[in-house]
Amino acid sequence: RTSVSKPVILCVAQPSCLGSSTQCRGAVPVADVTSMAPRNQPSGNSSDSSCSSSMARGKRSALLNKDSEEYREHRARNNLAVKKSRTKSKLRAQETQQKVAKLREENENLVAKIKVLNKELSFLKDLFL
The missing domain is CATH 1.20.5 (Single alpha-helices involved in coiled-coils or other helix-helix interfaces)
Incomplete structure (x- = not known):
């Protein structure tokens, strides 16, 4: 089956964290990894919420432009x-x-x-x- 998925942005703070840029607060989008994601992966990734909660407060300034x-x-x-x-x-x-x-x-x-x-x-x- 085919599904339309939103663009997935790689979070600089945690390369393994896939999600929207709003979930990765303070992260700089590096690349649109939609083309790299497996085709059979569901669009709702359970690790999305871990991105913002696991990012340390001190790393935010390092990630800003x-x-x-x-x-x-x-x-x-x-x-x-x-x-x-x-x-x-x-x-x-x-x-x-x-x-x-x-x-x-x-x-x-x-x-x-x-x-x-x-x-x-x-x-x-x-x-x-």
Whole structure:
């Protein structure tokens, strides 16, 4: 029997994944593989749904055309996120350094206080003994 099948596009993320370009989100269509598909294969392939679910989030940007507007927007958002993250990290490091300096100063004061109290204790012991 003959059936009319829709064009099948090879997904770059998973070469074994055959399906429409809407199922392979972020994938770049490489070739129309309709002519390569076996003639007796049913048009509803059960592995179609695995394409979008198994594609890792990190691979999407690698699959985008570097000249596309979507890619440039993604890079701009990512650059802002990285800048924000680095600023936040530097701020945390500065706060930690300030806290360390404050605690060291406090520690020195406590050590000095211990010395004074030990001298006082020693004086009082000598006085009463």
